[in-house]
Amino acid sequence: MPSYKGACFCGAVEIEVTGEPHGMGYCHCRSCRSWSAGPVNAFTLWSPEAVTVTKGEAQIGTFAKTDNSHRQYCTQCGGHLMTRHPPMNLVDVYAATIPDLPFKPGLHVFYAETVLPIRDGLPKFLDVPKEFGGSGEMATE
Template identity: 60%
Template sequence: MSTSTVYKGSCFCGAVQFTVTGKPALQGYCHCKSCKTWAAAPANAFTLWDPKSVNVAQGSDNIASFNKTANSERCWCKVCGGHLFSKHPSMELTDVYAAVIPDFPFEPDIHVHYQEATLHIYDGLPKMKDLPEEAGGSGELIAE
């Protein structure tokens, strides 16, 4: 019997409902142009999960996706347009947007692509120029 915590999430209208189980591999803020444009926001609050920890419980037929690059498959609800998650096959992780899992205790670890920041956040967290080395980036930190 698993004792992992399960968090429920959904799109804006509730047509798509899902769960995430356990703990994310990483959580933080992405400042890349792609995420900012997709989210229509100055940064994207992300939680990265093992894809096996993300389970669509209802409305899988209402999920649409788009690949701007091979690095991300961005998924949203076809009914309301609400964003759900992005699959990152090269990292073998799924980014479930923190805002769509309301009971999840979001505690960011890091900022990525901070050199592209339009909103500078002074929170003492590490600021990566791009991505950590293990995720294919330079691993270079930049000043807050």
């Protein structure tokens, strides 16, 4: 079973993901853009049991603006690590946190909020797919 290692910006917190992600893609929502300080956030979604903190668990801080997203970061350097999504029972480990994982995006979510249109032929959901509690409505390229 494949596994990939990653760390925060300073290396105080290390994580490992095991197996295959449930999905990978790009999020365009205002919250992810603000949190990441970028025009789009690359995500990888994992089962909680597939994500292990191997070093520095005491250094992890959590900020939950909503009940849907519990964003986690290193309290030493402020480096972003992952977002736990309790309603979906998934963990978004930011693609940049696990640099050796071959990133193969399959969709865009919250494309209605985009500030950086991307023409890549991938499905673009106005919010999220129905199976994740969204409308499932698509945007056009």
